[in-house]
Structures are given as structure tokens and as C-alpha cells.
Amino acid sequence: MATLKLRLAEGEKLLDSLLRRGVEVAHDCGGTLACGTCRVIVREGLESLGAPTEDERDILDKASSLEPGGRLACQAIGGDGELVVEIPQDQALRIAAPLRGTARPIVLSAAAARHFASQLAKRPGAAAVRLAVQAAGCSGYRYRVDHADAIGAQDVVFESNGIRIAVDPASLPHVQGTTLDVVQDGLSRRLRFDNPNAAQTCGCGESFGT
Numbered sequence: 407m408a409t410l411k412l413r414l415a416e417g418e419k420l421l422d423s424l425l426r427r428g429v430e431v432a433h434d435c436g437g438t439l440a441c442g443t444c445r446v447i448v449r450e451g452l453e454s455l456g457a458p459t460e461d462e463r464d465i466l467d468k469a470s471s472l473e474p475g476g477r478l479a480c481q482a483i484g485g486d487g488e489l490v491v492e493i494p495q496d497q498a499l500r501i502a503a504p505l506r507g508t509a510r511p512i513v514l515s516a517a518a519a520r521h522f523a524s525q526l527a528k529r530p531g532a533a534a535v536r537l538a539v540q541a542a543g544c545s546g547y548r549y550r551v552d553h554a555d556a557i558g559a560q561d562v563v564f565e566s567n568g569i570r571i572a573v574d575p576a577s578l579p580h581v582q583g584t585t586l587d588v589v590q591d592g593l594s595r596r597l598r599f600d601n602p603n604a605a606q607t608c609g610c611g612e613s614f615g616t
């Protein structure tokens with residue numbers, strides 16, 4: 407979670423100000439009020455911003471974000487006054503700069519590739535395996551492995567042992583260079599992540615810190 411203190415120029419959008427300062431806040435719809443990904447919490451100075459429109463409130467409501475100070479950065483227009491803005495944890499995950507073209511590859515062992523091939527076979531139309539992280543777990547981040555119905559414009563796509571793996575730019579710094587294997591664990595089999603970015607790993611092996 408990141409907190410910033412800033413002052414907007416009269417009529418300036420909060421999103422523009424954040425981006426100008428190098429804070430790469432997600433804004434998937436480009437500020438057209440269609441995604442809600444630019445949500446931030448204004449901890450101080452809320453009264454200096456123009457009031458939210460009904461449409462903005464609707465989107466915040468859908469994102470279950472009608473908490474005090476919740477605003478869409480693309481809709482919050484500055485007045486006169488200092489702001490303290492908190493970037494929520496799910497947003498903070500997206501601040502990391504994309505590493506397109508320089509990322510270390512994701513590697514699948516033969517056993518992991520067979521596992522994913524059988525999983526993808528059950529999902530006609532799936533374009534790839536998606537590897538991502540989310541903020542959770544006892545060590546900071548948790549892996550999410552799922553099928554990808556589509557490859558996003560910002561995704562980085564790797565191929566290993568005939569399987570495509572899509573990684574979104576926010577997850578990439580946390581998982582690049584990871585090798586995935588399938589190991590026997592008692593009576594069950596599970597994925598094992600050999601992640602060079604993990605400074606600490608939870609005993610369950612499914613969450614880690616960097």
C-alpha cells in the first residue's frame with residue numbers, strides 16, 4: 407500500500423497528477439469511467455475535490471468501494487488544497503513497471519507441462535495458462551494459476567514445453583524466472599514454484615514475499 411501527499415492544480419485530474427509523478431496507477435479504460443481500476447482512497451483533502459458524479463458512485467459501488475474517501479482517480483478533479491492519497495493494495499501490485507522484453511522466462515518441467523496440457527484440454531478455446539500473483543497469504547503474495555481465455559494487450563507470453571504461459575505486467579516482476587514443477591505430496595500432487603524472486607516462502611509453498 408502506498409500513500410502520497412500531493413497538491414493538484416485547479417481543474418487537474420488526480421489520475422493525470424499521479425501518472426505525471428511516475429505512479430503507474432491502473433486505468434484500464436483510459437479514464438472513460440468504464441473500469442473502476444483507478445480507485446484510490448483520499449485520506450485527507452477530500453473536500454478540495456469536486457464531488458463524485460452518480461456514475462462514479464455507481465462504479466465505486468460495483469467495486470464495493472464506497473468506503474470513506476474512495477474515489478476514481480480519473481474522475482477526481484482538483485481544487486485548492488493538499489491531498490493525502492492512498493493507493494490500495496490491489497492497485498499497488500500494479501505499480502511495478504512492466505519488464506517487457508527483459509523478463510526472465512517462466513519454465514515448466516515436463517511433468518508440469520503434461521499437467522497443464524490436460525487442464526487446457528478441458529477448456530476448449532483457452533489461449534494459455536495464466537500465472538499471476540495477488541496480495542495475500544502468510545508471506546505477502548499468493549500464486550494464482552488459471553487458464554487464460556484471452557491474451558491481454560499488456561500480457562507477456564512465454565512458451566515452455568509446448569505450453570503458453572501468460573503473465574500480466576504487475577505480476578511479472580514477482581514471478582519472472584520461476585520454474586514450475588508437479589510434485590507428489592503425500593497422496594496428492596501439487597505445483598511447486600521455484601521462484602528466484604521469493605526472499606521468503608511460506609511453509610505451504612503457495613505464498614511468498616519478495
Ligand code: FES
Nearest residue numbers: 433437442444480
Ligand atoms: Fe477506468 Fe478510471 S480509468 S474508471
